[in-house]
Amino acid sequence: MTEADFLDDYDPAAFERPSVTVDLVLLGLHEGRPTALLVKRGQHPFAGQWALPGGFVGIDEGIDEAARRILHDKAGIRSAHLEQLYTFGSVKRDPRMRIISVAYLGLLANDAFESALKETPTLLPAGIDVPWQGEKGGPVEVQSPGHEPLTLAFDHADILAMAILRLRGKLDYSDVGFAWLPKHFTLRQLQDVHEAILGISLNKPAFRRRMLDKGWIEGTGERETGASFRPAELYRYKPQN
């Protein structure tokens, strides 16, 4: 333990320190599937390729704080459902220098997603194809709005895959399923969100019962408008249980 104690008390200024960044997986629901906002890299390395929005963590800034700042600076979004995803720290993940990146998952409701695209036209909404079922895991495929396949810079494809895994895992015991919906929504909209995240279609009556029994939603008495058929009731998210 002498060596350990020594290291423990050693002045870390003597060590070379890695840079720490935050990368954001900003997901919305676009054309029926999970869609990430990407930025185009202008410089080496991976010039011309697409990457997750990110930035360095300031020395006087917590990492959650840095994630919120980057969310605002790079996507023009003031608030979103942000949670830490995973930290990627391989030595070679950035060829220039040692960078450890803390990935965050941000879920954008449709209005936030659209306004981000409008205010920051350099953002690309990239559809995500998940070629595996359930929580098996594995690489995901990303496509441009014109459905051209995209190659992501760095290890950002791994980060995206991790985000999908997290989303699927938390769907039925947390409130992530509501992050993509407006305040008032129909049961069909909620089911569409679940089906997009899980990549499978769900049984409608069972889904309805489950949502209502869990006590997570409550009816508002209002109904949707503009439908050319029977209008659905609008529900709202009811926190806690």
Added chain:
Amino acid sequence: MTEADFLDDYDPAAFERPSVTVDLVLLGLHEGRPTALLVKRGQHPFAGQWALPGGFVGIDEGIDEAARRILHDKAGIRSAHLEQLYTFGSVKRDPRMRIISVAYLGLLANDAFESALKETPTLLPAGIDVPWQGEKGGPVEVQSPGHEPLTLAFDHADILAMAILRLRGKLDYSDVGFAWLPKHFTLRQLQDVHEAILGISLNKPAFRRRMLDKGWIEGTGERETGASFRPAELYRYKPQN
């Protein structure tokens, strides 16, 4: 995007960088409950208090790699079930300087746990009391082998709580429940592990059915020895599904 692009390409050497450490939550099953291995701090801050074993991440060392090195250097353990837990990066979490810590969860089988205690006598096996049910979350209480309450240094109590949450969450869809068991084990031992992690007692026939139906274990045909009653069959973990 001009500012963002500027930051993106800026030479990070011009920024002051945080130190990055790895902290290990090394858990074993001791006297029927989850037990963490702690080290005593000799110096300010939190001198005399107990902390998770940890150390700095080297500039040419991946973070997983650093976790394995620290596992070996500080606990004398060559291999264990190690997985990344969460990254703690508040500005004030270490009063001396800015330190971002990547926490790892390590599960030690009984022989590894005992040999670590033997080879590194400065390690303290601290029992963990979880005063909440399920995955509600909240602070946990830590006790010395003499059942005296302990106060942990830094935010290490939060890290421990996160480890318990992770463990409970992954118990029934991953192999973490087997990490504390030897190669061959009885169903009762497996159930004891699950009950210790969940903090509740489980129904025996239902547990047995579930484990066998999931296809995660298979009988060896052998039986335990030394019992003064009917010996149980020994099972082994069967990977994949």
Added chain:
DNA sequence: ATTACATAGATGCGCAATGAATATAAGTCA
């Protein structure tokens, strides 16, 4: 040898959650 005892392991029953099929309700539009 026989019996008590403790735990392993198996069986049957009822409740709750779920998938699936079907029926009914409520709007628009020709």
Added chain:
DNA sequence: TGACTTATATTCATTGCGCATCTATGTAAT
């Protein structure tokens, strides 16, 4: 008015689980 479309309700079979109970199998005392 009636066709059409989707929302919402109802019913039924299956499955998983909690629970109680029963049987099996070893040791150890008598």
